[in-house]
Amino acid sequence: MQALSALSVAPQDAGPAEPWLKGTGRPERWSATGATNAARLDSWSRILATTHLSFEVRATSATPDVFAGAVTRRRIADLTLVDCAAAPFAGRRDHALIGLHGPAPAEDVIGFQFVGKGAEAVREGGRELILSAGQVMLWDGVQPVEVEIVKSFYKRTLLFPRRRVLSVCPRLAEVESIPPLRDAGPARLLVRYMNALALEQPQLDGEAAAAASDAALELLRAVVEPGLPTARAAERSALRVEIRRHIRAHLRDPDLGPASIAQAFAMSLRALHALFEDADSSVAVLVRNERLARCEEDLRRPNGGSVTDIAFRWGFCDAAHFSRVFKRHFGATPSEIRQAALSAAVV
Numbered sequence: 001m002q003a004l005s006a007l008s009v010a011p012q013d014a015g016p017a018e019p020w021l022k023g024t025g026r027p028e029r030w031s032a033t034g035a036t037n038a039a040r041l042d043s044w045s046r047i048l049a050t051t052h053l054s055f056e057v058r059a060t061s062a063t064p065d066v067f068a069g070a071v072t073r074r075r076i077a078d079l080t081l082v083d084c085a086a087a088p089f090a091g092r093r094d095h096a097l098i099g100l101h102g103p104a105p106a107e108d109v110i111g112f113q114f115v116g117k118g119a120e121a122v123r124e125g126g127r128e129l130i131l132s133a134g135q136v137m138l139w140d141g142v143q144p145v146e147v148e149i150v151k152s153f154y155k156r157t158l159l160f161p162r163r164r165v166l167s168v169c170p171r172l173a174e175v176e177s178i179p180p181l182r183d184a185g186p187a188r189l190l191v192r193y194m195n196a197l198a199l200e201q202p203q204l205d206g207e208a209a210a211a212a213s214d215a216a217l218e219l220l221r222a223v224v225e226p227g228l229p230t231a232r233a234a235e236r237s238a239l240r241v242e243i244r245r246h247i248r249a250h251l252r253d254p255d256l257g258p259a260s261i262a263q264a265f266a267m268s269l270r271a272l273h274a275l276f277e278d279a280d281s282s283v284a285v286l287v288r289n290e291r292l293a294r295c296e297e298d299l300r301r302p303n304g305g306s307v308t309d310i311a312f313r314w315g316f317c318d319a320a321h322f323s324r325v326f327k328r329h330f331g332a333t334p335s336e337i338r339q340a341a342l343s344a345a346v347v
Helices: 038-052 162-168 170-172 183-204 206-227 232-250 258-264 269-275 282-298 305-313 319-330 334-346
Strands: 005-008 028-030 055-058 067-074 079-086 088-092 108-124 127-132 135-140 143-159
Touching: 028 038, 028 127, 038 055, 038 067, 038 079, 038 305, 079 183, 079 206, 088 305, 108 162, 108 183, 108 206, 127 135, 135 183, 143 162, 143 183, 143 206, 162 206, 170 206, 170 258, 232 258, 232 282, 258 269, 258 282, 282 305, 282 319, 282 334, 305 319, 305 334, 319 334
Parallel strands: none
Antiparallel strands: 005 135, 028 067, 055 088, 067 079, 079 143, 088 143, 108 127, 108 135, 108 143
């Protein structure tokens, strides 16, 4: 599944202005600390890894001289309600952070997020969303993503374990992306329910918390299910998901391409191309873009190796061809990205 799906919800559905900053009962709280901004951002990265997902965090031109960020977390049975407020910063979650074998259990989640204030840019794959006050989105913890807080913000997010979501929406496992939020009604109800949970959570005993968790899951099902495809479309989508997994697992193989993929799935080359004719990319473009994404990740890592090493590592056999394709895709040469990463590491 890919990560992004957003919808506007009327701002009044946010409840009282920043009610969670006051809190009730004994929620867990964290704040960014440190003598320097670099230390505060490093602290913020650790907080996000504890309460949301692992992110590489950096300053932007809008980050203040003294960065501030705070998180409040509440547990409702096996769900987690997280409130987050922060000054502008940028974060990146790539394949290396997610891990070759998928995310850690605590990060294998689907999040329903409401933005109460500020603005956030979210980039995943070839898509970008600009989220502002009153908007909600669904995101998937297994997908690489880049976020940039462009204006000081606060948001409330309800984290659902993937296994529980799939228990009520099994067809969600068969699609390539989280479906669009077609109707604001269920999303509006879920936002209001999150606000009620924040107020009532301290008084919930174990049995009541389990019932509240089940109710939230049913509301999420009502949000997601209207956008799920028909059975035939789901079958095609499920097969494309399997092929994408195969591609990601074999990117280092220089022979990976439409012919080898068709052979691996016991189908004709013509059938493989037909399967992707209504997708965002052809099979060949999908292989190329996945390789480019992995190369770009390694180029930004100080210990990633030379440009040629990285190109060959991810299946490119011609360094000059790799450089041309990379520049067309990212607007900069591999050497420029590599040099910027090395210079930043020295600083």
